[in-house]
Amino acid sequence: MRGLVLSGGSGTRLRSLTYTSAKQLIPVANKPVLFYGLEALAEAGIKEVVIIVGDTADEVKAAVGDGGRWGLTVEYVHQAQPLGLAHCVKIARPLLEGEPFLMYLGDNLLKSGVASFVEQFEKQRPEAMILLARVERPERFGVVELDQAGRVVRLVEKPKVPPSDLALVGVYLFDQAVFEAVEAITPSNRGELEITDALQWLVEQGYEVKPHLVEGWWKDTGKPEDLLAANRLVLEALTTDIKGTVENSSLAGPIQIATGAVVRDSMLRGPLIIGENSRVERAFIGPFTTLGCNVVVEDAEIEHSILLDGARISTQDAVRFDSCLLGRDAVICNASSRPSAYKLVVGDQSRVELP
16 A cells, blocks of 8 residues: 655645745644654555645655655655645556555644554455544535445535535545546536545445544644644643753643753743753743744743744743744844834734734
8 A cells, every 4th residue: 555645735724834834844742744644654554655745845855855764665746736636646646556545635633643544444445435523614624424324425525514514534545446536527616626526426436435433633734723733632642851951940741851952940831842952041831832943932921832943932021922823933022122012023814913
């Protein structure tokens, strides 16, 4: 079995972070989201992986390389325009023919990985198997309708009136019949070849499409609040590992402090992670917070947040921050002169909430 990992797309829901970074490389618990997917494929016994890349191809290739760190062999296919998930299958066909493959959307996180999903497919060998989860807002996803016997009868992409609360998680298993399906369908109103249409074609042609409910939690990290929620879920399993320097500080709960990091005169309440060469002084770092590498937090309080590499928060009045997502080298600081006022440099499609 091979793997097909989708790591293209423009990440419009994560602007302004994705103006300068691939959405699949934004870190959760200081690890790029894409890496969790590659780990899951490797754990399921998949060795050969094709990665679909787009405008951020160079960045993805630099991060993943040849896949050797996960025991994978990786090849890349460039998708010039975001023409849909089924289009990704179509252009990757020359590298996938001859055996089944697992398609994995690179911005997904699954607590339990995909090993049991692969195992069930190998036992039953349908033409396709889809991973499903119950969601509160199914209109945001591809939605699946099952009959009373649990068989797939209908699939629809982002419906205004969802036929069920069962969403396609973004992980699929296919036999060779899917290539016939992606050639048979036409672009949707969005101008894309939808994987839901390809699956619906398989159903209508009498091929077996088996559902599989996700085990444990699942997160699509396509929006800022989803990233923060995923960060919280991953940190819930954190164990303590202190490699940096801690001076005159109070620590409670599971905490990881990486090599070269320094914590002085501060209070830490885990679970939280402080990355390499970061500095925390006279600060409170609360639960479910991840600081990347070379981050500085001083004279401030922060919790339930993600600060990417090089971000800096430096205030004089112990300002409290909650549910924040700070990009690389972002700076929040006090004004150095009067009159006192907010001075903001905010990128496109950003959001700032003031108390």
